[in-house]
Amino acid sequence: MSSTDTAAYALRLGDDALVLAQRLCAWVTRAPTIEEDLALSNIALDLIGHARTLLAHSGALDGTGRTEDQLAYLRTEREFRNALLLELPNGDFAVTLARQLAYSLYARLLYGELAASADEVLAGFAVRAAKEVEYHAMHATGWTVRLARGTAESRRRMRAGLETVWPYTGELFEEDALTRRLAAAGTGVNPAGIRESWEKAVTAVLADAELAVPAPSWQASGGREGLHTEAFGALVAELQSVHRQFPGGTW
Amino acid sequence: MTAPAPLPPEEVLARVSTVPDPELPMVTLADLGVVRAVERAADGALEVVITPTFLGCPAMPAIERALREVLAACGHPQGRVRQVLAPAWTSDWISAEGRRKLAGHGIVPPGPASAPLPVRLGLGLPCPHCGSVATWPQSPFGATRCQAVLVCTACQETFAHLKAM
Numbered sequence: 269m270s271s272t273d274t275a276a277y278a279l280r281l282g283d284d285a286l287v288l289a290q291r292l293c294a295w296v297t298r299a300p301t302i303e304e305d306l307a308l309s310n311i312a313l314d315l316i317g318h319a320r321t322l323l324a325h326s327g328a329l330d331g332t333g334r335t336e337d338q339l340a341y342l343r344t345e346r347e348f349r350n351a352l353l354l355e356l357p358n359g360d361f362a363v364t365l366a367r368q369l370a371y372s373l374y375a376r377l378l379y380g381e382l383a384a385s386a387d388e389v390l391a392g393f394a395v396r397a398a399k400e401v402e403y404h405a406m407h408a409t410g411w412t413v414r415l416a417r418g419t420a421e422s423r424r425r426m427r428a429g430l431e432t433v434w435p436y437t438g439e440l441f442e443e444d445a446l447t448r449r450l451a452a453a454g455t456g457v458n459p460a461g462i463r464e465s466w467e468k469a470v471t472a473v474l475a476d477a478e479l480a481v482p483a484p485s486w487q488a489s490g491g492r493e494g495l496h497t498e499a500f501g502a503l504v505a506e507l508q509s510v511h512r513q514f515p516g517g518t519w
Numbered sequence: 520m521t522a523p524a525p526l527p528p529e530e531v532l533a534r535v536s537t538v539p540d541p542e543l544p545m546v547t548l549a550d551l552g553v554v555r556a557v558e559r560a561a562d563g564a565l566e567v568v569i570t571p572t573f574l575g576c577p578a579m580p581a582i583e584r585a586l587r588e589v590l591a592a593c594g595h596p597q598g599r600v601r602q603v604l605a606p607a608w609t610s611d612w613i614s615a616e617g618r619r620k621l622a623g624h625g626i627v628p629p630g631p632a633s634a635p636l637p638v639r640l641g642l643g644l645p646c647p648h649c650g651s652v653a654t655w656p657q658s659p660f661g662a663t664r665c666q667a668v669l670v671c672t673a674c675q676e677t678f679a680h681l682k683a684m
Contacts, residue, residue, distance in 0.1 A: 303668070306658065307658060307659075311660070317573055319575070320574070321604070374627075391605060392604030392605030392607055395606075399684045400573065401633075402684075403660070403682075403684075406643070
């Protein structure tokens with residue numbers, strides 16, 4: 269297994285966590301209740317923790333010796349490798365929760381398998397991250413059912429949220445040359461291999477919510493090659509603004 | 520002033536074990552199970568081996584700084600702090616003493632990390648204010664990443680619970 273491959277893989281997973289954390293941070297002081305403010309910011313903090321661990325590992329392995337901060341704050345838009353789902357604008361609370369549902373159920377399965385990785389750091393990371401993500405899945409599952417079975421308006425919004433994010437879920441399970449090499453070496457997880465379990469988990473939640481699983485007619489792709497949506501440039505600019513205005517600043 | 524004579528690893532371990540956690544200062548890093556060992560590295564320097572409670576825990580830089588100060592005070596100015604992720608930290612590593620101290624400060628300690636989910640979430644844990652067991656998990660997300668919020672249906676007060684995980 270080449271360390272360059274492992275570095276590229278850690279960067280993908282780390283960028284997923286980092287970009288979603290940045291999106292969730294925008295809910296601080298805007299969530300419907302104080303508990304929800306705490307919940308979304310705690311989830312964002314967990315994800316920043318995941319990103320820090322994964323980006324630090326990537327930078328140590330890719331031969332450049334870049335730190336987690338250099339990777340987060342000094343790459344350009346096209347150098348990020350997150351799936352497009354994670355960069356989608358927050359929309360209303362239901363859109364954010366639909367994305368949380370899709371991602372947290374995926375991450376729980378992914379990290380459950382990654383815990384057996386031949387890479388010691390990835391394995392140790394995944395054991396711990398799986399436990400944290402379990403709470404995120406519980407949070408998203410609870411809200412999906414609550415909104416779907418709440419009022420006519422909350423149900424309409426939850427359904428619309430799911431319809432908005434669903435075309436972006438397929439990218440999470442895309443295989444390519446990198447994931448095939450990593451899976452063959454036992455270092456990474458074959459994303460296509462967890463799709464069926466994910467669909468089962470999602471179907472169970474949506475059955476409880478009395479909602480149909482969306483069946484989008486198209487699927488977004490490109491994030492893993494650095495081809496992002498229009499909204500991503502503004503996200504990166506905001507994420508990096510302090511670091512770029514005050515290079516090397518410490519507090 | 521002369522540098523202090525370097526203390527042996529077991530004495531350094533005893534010293535670093537007393538360092539308080541920056542976010543939960545009523546317990547020590549040893550109580551929490553964060554300090555795993557003090558070992559001599561291949562280059563002869565002493566290393567304090569720690570496992571973070573939560574990944575990328577924001578308290579880690581403060582913890583590492585405090586541990587390096589203890590190393591220096593023990594005569595090991597070249598001593599280092601090394602983070603290991605495997606085996607992953609679990610709340611089962613919190614000592615009996617640590618649990619007693621947490622409870623004494625109104626933070627209900629976690630049950631077994633392998634318990635079924637409703638038990639892990641704290642369903643029915645006695646309220647630290649009134650002792651009632653008619654308590655309910657209000658939110659698994661609290662003041663820090665490691666705490667959840669429970670609510671007592673008898674006295675209507677909320678209280679903190681260290682997550683079992």
